Amino acid sequence: MSIPEKFDAVGVIDYDKWLEPKRFQHTPKALRDNDVDIEVEACGICGSDIHGANGDWGRPYAPLAVGHEIVGKVARVGPKVTKLKVGDRVGVGAQCDSCGDCIRCNKGIENHCRKEVGTYLSYYKDDNTPTQGGYANYVRLNSTFAFKIPDALSSVVAAPLLCGGITGFLPLLTAGVTKGTKVGVSGIGGIGHMTILFAKAMGAEVTAISRNNKKKALAEKLGADNYIATDEEGFDEGYTDLDVIVNTGSSFTEGSFKKLLNLIRPHGRMIFITAPPNDESLELEPGALLASAVSIEGSHIGSPKEIEYMLDFAAKHDIKPWIETIDISEENVSTAWQRMTDGDVQFRFVLTGYDKFFK
Ligand SMILES: [Zn+2]
Ligand SMILES: [Zn+2]
Missing domain, CATH: 3.40.50.720 (NAD(P)-binding Rossmann-like Domain)
Structure with a gap:
């Protein structure tokens, strides 16, 4: 299936009505040499999603799709991507880009790069494109921040591990x-x-x-x-x-x-x-x-190396987050956010059913 020029998402249109998310389309940043497109299969609902959606951390732009515990399949790779290929099952966490060339990036602690870009509620540094998260049919990001998921971890179990x-x-x-x-x-x-x-x-x-x-x-x-x-x-x-x-x-x-x-x-x-x-x-x-x-x-998320090590550790030790899956839709996202706010989940929602909703 060809990858659409605009990506479909569910997110906040008006921060004052954050519990009424709506479906919308956005144009992703132009594909760079080291970028990948990922067709999303599952996404955990992190506490940050609530802070982002309800304006706790500011209201920089709308519409806003949150979601940074993403698992999906690589659908396209930029010409300089070597670590991943189309079809690989990968995960993405809270970071989607860094400068790649500072003292911290060169040390492999990209999560502390001063030009870190968050998977949502953030802007790419070169062209100011606002970032959009994983409540969407596709995400596009720097392949440095997409990680192969070990076979032993199912997609819904792996998702909450990523943030x-x-x-x-x-x-x-x-x-x-x-x-x-x-x-x-x-x-x-x-x-x-x-x-x-x-x-x-x-x-x-x-x-x-x-x-x-x-x-x-x-x-x-x-x-x-x-x-x-x-x-x-x-x-x-x-x-x-x-x-x-x-x-x-x-x-x-x-x-x-x-x-x-x-x-x-x-x-x-x-x-x-x-x-x-x-x-x-x-x-x-x-x-x-x-x-x-x-x-x-x-402590701030983890570097790419640390995330890969964590995924291996989780696979080896059979770490299984307690999850409740819920199919993505405007109504279900609203319900899940409300229940998160009320502390009524043990302990993580994971959005599923992407192929049905975004078909
Ligand atoms: Zn850097
Ligand atoms: Zn998070």
């Missing part, structure tokens, strides 16, 4: 997590549940951390060894020795962040991996750092 999975996996690598490392995972949601699965597969002793006890049974099912509800009196007694907390929550208000510091051993680390809405900030007095001697750092 949420790598986002939770990389801080575990950075912190050198291995057998016996005491890992705290704060926030038991889309990213948090995958972080627990990865940490367990690495042999860590995992403590799931949430505000209340509502997710205790789920955390146990995921394999967590311990559970802490930070709203409970005496929550930090007996657990003040975690090596690292991966903070997957996106709300830092109400002192929740300072409570977490109490759970980490001196010279342990707290790693942030999600960005809150633009109007939220972190409250931190330096004095709190002196007493706890905790390092606070951030």
Whole structure:
């Protein structure tokens, strides 16, 4: 089938009515030598999709198709693409381009390139084309950021790994997590549940951390060894020795962040991996750092090499995100976004049925 000149998508037309997404067409950036076109088969619904669609991170352009946990088949390759061929099953995460020629790109940490381009809600640096995500029949992007999916991973299982999975996996690598490392995972949601699965597969002793006890049974099912509800009196007694907390929550208000510091051993680390809405900030007095001697750092998706390593690791260790599939349509996207907002999914929606909807 020939690839259309315009791509079809479902997305936000008016940010004030973000829960009423509509079908629209957009013209992709002109194909560059190293670009690929991918016919989308499945796409996870990341928490970022909600922030992007509802304007939490600004309203730079509309219409806007979100979606950056994309799996599909390579439908066309630019003349200089060597790593992929037409028909390959590939995945795409939150990054679709980088400069390819700075000190960071040359080191293989393209995810920290100052000219990083996000898969949606971003602009290509050379011609200012706004990027459109995977709630669409096709996506076009730099092939550096498209990754072969191991055969052992089905498309719907692989999709959430491409943003949420790598986002939770990389801080575990950075912190050198291995057998016996005491890992705290704060926030038991889309990213948090995958972080627990990865940490367990690495042999860590995992403590799931949430505000209340509502997710205790789920955390146990995921394999967590311990559970802490930070709203409970005496929550930090007996657990003040975690090596690292991966903070997957996106709300830092109400002192929740300072409570977490109490759970980490001196010279342990707290790693942030999600960005809150633009109007939220972190409250931190330096004095709190002196007493706890905790390092606070951030982690941002993963580099192409790290994403490929994560996919192999997931295949080898049979990591399976908990998913609920839902066929793509205006109504179903709206329903899924509403349920995500209400915390009513365990733990990731994956959009399917692309061939039917976009036929
Ligand atoms: Zn660069
Ligand atoms: Zn994401």
